[in-house]
Amino acid sequence: MLHVSAGILIKDDRVFLAQRPEGKQQAGYWEFPGGKIEIEENPETALVREFMEEFGVQIRVLRKFHENVHTYAGKAVKLYSFLVVHQAGTFALREHAALAWVPLSKLLTYRLAPADIPIAEKLVGSGI
Known part of the structure; x- marks a missing residue:
């Protein structure tokens, strides 16, 4: 099973999303x-590394939010999601096609990756 971390960054009732690139x-x-958790990492460490690599920003992990397993083409992925805060740096588009700050009220209207849908549903329902 592949283990992956994802960060939920909320600012002014908007959630930070990234669009997966062509190819x-x-x-x-x-x-x-977020991204894959390497052998020597825990989910939180992986998330901090991924935000730096993908966007050039430092984050701090606040707490675990949700955990789910999703199967893509017969391959199981365990996704750990965490609430995070932006600490330093300017967001740069390095690996994704686009970045967006999405109002919580519109989150479920976006074409979300299937493994992220349960996270989005819980987030919208939680009223965070």
Whole structure:
């Protein structure tokens, strides 16, 4: 099973999403940013590393939000999601097709990666 971390960054009732680029699996889908957890990492460490690599920003992990398992083409992925805050740096578009700050009220109207949908539903329902 592949283990992946995702960050939920909320500012002024808007959620930060990234759009997967052409040439990658699920191109065009929006996702909560993050990535694969390396052998020597825990989910939180992986998330801090991924935000720096993908956007050039430092984040701080606040707390675990949700955990779910999703199967893509017969491959199971365990997704750990965390609430995070932006600490430093300017967001740069390095690996994704686009970035967006999406109002919480519009989150479920976006074409989200299937594994991220349960996170989005819980987020909208939680009233955070």
